[in-house]
Amino acid sequence: MKVGVVLGTGHGEKGTTGAVVDDLLTRMRQRTDVELDLVRTDELTLGPSCPACLACMTAGEQACPNSDNAAPARAVMDAADLVIFATPVHSFTLSATMKRFVDHFAYLIHRPRYFGTPAVLVSTAAGAGHDAALGYLKTAIRRWGFHTVAELGVNGPGLEKAPYRAKVDRALDEIASTAVQAVRDGGEPTPTTSDLIGFRVARLLVESGRDDGPVDAAYWDERGWFDADWFTDAKVPRVANTVAGFVEGRIRKGIANGSAKPYRG
Structure with a gap:
């Protein structure tokens, strides 16, 4: 099972978001063989923002001035049986580099390609904002063709408390099973x-x-x-x-x- 991870945090795998994703992957590996391919949005060198030139839509994605730099993320999504999109919550929404990543694939709204590929969404925060961050991601990647099979928003400081940690662990167990089963089942859900x-x-x-x-x-x-x-x-x-x-x-x-x-x- 090929799992792609798009990690939208500057703290990489050592931060809270990366650690939660790693915990999820550990549980998935207990259920099936996992071949991991990870891209960090902070390392994509996409510039301060999408130039909004619309070249990707009018002339093709290769016309984007940042096409080569975005290519590693495209390769991860293309090859995956399932993709995990993970972001910290910054000011009640997703991180700036995750937003930049989404913007650079805006052409997928016009030319979607990932139908039949399930996705899992993960966010971590010191406070609130999971609903906005995960809701935005869910809407955006659905327009690209992905269908979300599970979402998880985790309070980082809460992980230090045993009762909360236990709840997160149970959620991770459930999501790992759901994710693996979604790939095994295959197919595209009935459109809403x-x-x-x-x-x-x-x-x-x-x-x-x-x-x-x-x-x-x-x-x-x-x-x-x-x-x-x-x-x-x-x-x-x-x-x-x-x-x-x-x-x-x-x-x-x-x-x-x-x-x-x-x-x-």
């Missing part, structure tokens, strides 16, 4: 209403940008997605698909008429 809306919004973006982004359109054409209801042959729930179609219609109308409203909270 949110998934189907995301599919239709992505299709709308690619359709409307066909002239400016022929790379995206060619990718969709090759896979027949313009005429599909979902990215894979997983069963599409009828009611959820109807709701997604209604939302798509409203979006199309808002764009065509200029009647869409700015977000006001």
Whole structure:
């Protein structure tokens, strides 16, 4: 079983986040053979931020000025049977280098490829913020094709307390079993209403940008997605698909008429 780890902390494997991931891997190794491939986001040299030039979408990912530096992370995800994405919580969200990593793979929202690959999300914090950090990661990587099978948010200082440590250990045991079983089972889960809306919004973006982004359109054409209801042959729930179609219609109308409203909270 090939496990990829994207570790979004400057403390590496010796920090709290790295230690929790290591504890999870130890438990997974008790259940199956694990071949590990790890990338540290702090070592990717992606610059202060994504340049937001959109070259990855309009001309292909190789056109990104940081393409070579992002390549090791792409290789880890491409080869993995399961990927663990792990980040500390910084100011109620994920770390800056993990965010930079996500930004540099924005083209995967338009050209997703990881359907059928399960993911486990891990965060650690001195206080709160797990919901925001893990929620963002879950949404982002789902748009790339991954499906999250387990999440764990751990309070670092709490690990010094035996009762809390015991709860974390039980959670790690459960997640290790879930992760291994997810790889053995394989397949892609039934898409949710949110998934189907995301599919239709992505299709709308690619359709409307066909002239400016022929790379995206060619990718969709090759896979027949313009005429599909979902990215894979997983069963599409009828009611959820109807709701997604209604939302798509409203979006199309808002764009065509200029009647869409700015977000006001």
